[in-house]
Amino acid sequence: MDDTQASVSPQEQIASPRRAPSQQRSRERVERMLAAASALIAEQGSDAMRMGEVAERAGVSIGSLYQFFPDKRAIVWALAERYTAESQACISATLADVGDAEGLRDAFSELVDIYYRLFLAEPVMRDIWSGTQADKALRQLELADSRANAEFLIAVLKRLRPGADPVALDTTAFLVWQMGEAVMRLAISVDREEGDRLVAAYKRMALRELLDE
């Protein structure tokens, strides 16, 4: 109840579906709810999304919505999880078999491009990534995801530079990763031309940090 800001109690976290849909019927309806939410977020943003409207578009009652999602955030988070799962698979695959500096350069460059395109194309992802920045609990969850993603990069670095200080590598890779996310958010907030320049500059900067150090 009283979320005093500094401490993040594990208790008041984000809820997963209040109840897992076990029957075919409800599984389909939950899908419709998520699809409706996704469409509404794409149109107006998650903040303007109304629970009543989600229910209406999904063709279910407001009560059914709350049967499976404890609150509004849970819907947004459920959508976000799909993107993060997909992303994580992509990141893992791209970085998995990097064996040398040149390979890292290519893989990282490709990842940045993929992410940038994804951000430009997916309004839902943009919205979610902005929205989670404000909500403390969501931010913590997203931070955990980001850390998990950065781990793939850390693994590559440790492979390429076995002698280096592990803590320093951790810090560098996590920083580079987080800055990548920040650059994406920034790039889609400015006009396309400047966004492209910023992403390119980030790529150069990040690679210098990852390869040269």
Place this chain on the structure above:
Amino acid sequence: MDDTQASVSPQEQIASPRRAPSQQRSRERVERMLAAASALIAEQGSDAMRMGEVAERAGVSIGSLYQFFPDKRAIVWALAERYTAESQACISATLADVGDAEGLRDAFSELVDIYYRLFLAEPVMRDIWSGTQADKALRQLELADSRANAEFLIAVLKRLRPGADPVALDTTAFLVWQMGEAVMRLAISVDREEGDRLVAAYKRMALRELLDE
């Protein structure tokens, strides 16, 4: 009735005080409102801040609050403006008379430290910086502020490297600056020890970019 919005751009605007307090009495009351809001934000965050509570703490009626602030965001933004004005003065002063690379290194390092300490110490600033990330209009305003701040850094770079491509300098400095803000947000979201490491790593990375290129 007095919509002084003759030049409203297509994007929705944040309102300044709905009406400027012209009398001594109201000026004092507006101060009390801002102080109350600041205290409440520090305690619970701006999201949990209730307009009724602000009014009560300030010892004014809810109607008086809305006499001077058109909506909740306006109060948050009024508080944010004080910080940004202060910050800008500090940034300008620190970077104004940088004449060589060594000077830039010292000045930049000092700025980062100042900002980091400020973020650690000022719950209101932390809250505002997180909160504005979600709100489109607030984010645009903050982006404008950030650009203005980055200009000081750009000016220094142009002084130190007269021959360089101005657009590239712009991009680099703006990127470095934005990443600094992102690092601050990140650093206060993790434990202190990791935050310190991340800020130090950022400082090293940023200086390398600003000096070596």
Place this chain on the structure above:
DNA sequence: TGCAAATGTGAGGATTACTCATATTTTAGC
């Protein structure tokens, strides 16, 4: 078939940002 569990419903409770008709105080012109 019958019963318990799962699912579905939507009117209504609760909260809260914000309005507005009205009352009071201050300023300014004389």
Place this chain on the structure above:
DNA sequence: GCTAAAATATGAGTAATCCTCACATTTGCA
């Protein structure tokens, strides 16, 4: 000092919206 206009103050009321809950219906299964 007097008075009208402007500025300021008030708080009950409005509207929007998240979410609950008591009850209805459907499904899985012994």
